[in-house]
Amino acid sequence: MGEQAVTGAGATPAPKQMPDAGGEDAAAATGGGAGPTTAGPTTAGMTVDGAPAASADVSGAGMSADAVPATPAGGAPAVGPQQRTTDITAGPGGVMTDEAGVVTGELTLRTEYADGQVTLRVQYKDADEWYAVTGGKTALADPAGLDAVHAVAVALLDRPEG
Template identity: 80%
Template sequence: MVEQAVTGAGATPPPEQPPDATGGDAAATGGGTAAGPTSAGMTADGAPTAPADVSGAGMSADAVPAAPAGGAPAGPLQRTADLTAGPGGVMTDEVGVVTGELTLRTEWADGQVTLRVQYKDADEWYMVTGGRAALADPSGLDAVHTIAVALLNRPEG
C-alpha cells in the first residue's frame, strides 16, 4: 500500500515526502477517485461547491437559536407582542399595576417560562405577578405566549 502526501499548514507537504501531483500512487493501488473528496458541501481545497442556503439569516427577536448537540436550544427564547391592558391593568412585581399600551415578552430559559411587560417603547421591563412557570419543552413557548396575549390584550375593556 502506498501513502499519499498530507498537506499541513499553508497547504505545503511535509518535507520528507513530495506531493503526488499525478495521482499515480493512488491509481496504482486502485484507490483513485474521479472528482476528489468532498465533505459538507465543500471541495477538498475548501471552496464551497455552491451557494449555501441561509434562509432566516436576517434573524429577528423571535428567532430560535440553533440547538446544540443535546437537542435543547442554546440560550433564552422569547416572543413579544403589543397589547392594550384590560380594566385593572396588568399586575407586576416591581411597580404594581401597569395600564395602557404595553408590550408583552414571553421568555423561555432553563426550563422556565417568564412573562414580562413594559410600557410600549419604554426601556424597563417588569415581571408579571404570577408570570413564571415550569415549561420543560421549549416548543410550548408559542402556545404559552398566545394564551398570555389572549388573556391580557383587552383593547375594548
C-alpha cells in the same frame, strides 16, 4: 354491508360461531368457564393471523413525540434563551407586576424561555424598563411550547375593548 372472510392460523377460514344464550362462550374466553383458556392479546394493537404487531415508521407524517426545535439556517438547533413579544392593551385593572404594581394602557408583552422556565414581562410601549408579571413564571419542560404559552398570555392580557 358485505361479509368479509376471516382467516385463522394457516390462512384457513375461521369457523362461524353463534353467540349462545347462556354466555358460556364469553365466560370461557375470560377464564370464567370450566374449560381451558388461552391468554388473550397483550396489546391493543391489531395483528393479522396471530403475527406480532410490528412498529411502523411514520416519518414525514408531520408529528413526532420527541420533537426538537427547528434547525436554523446555521445548522445547529436553537438553544439558550428564547422570547416572543407582542404589543397589547391592558384591560380594566391593568396588569399586576412585581416591581411597579399595576401597569395600564399600551404595553409590550414579552414571554421568555430560559433554563426550563417561562417568564412573562411587560413594559410600557417603547420604554426601557421591563416588569415581571405577578404570577407569570412557571416551569416549561419543552421550549416548543413557548409559542402556545405566549398566545395564551396575549389572549388573557390584551383587552383593547375593555
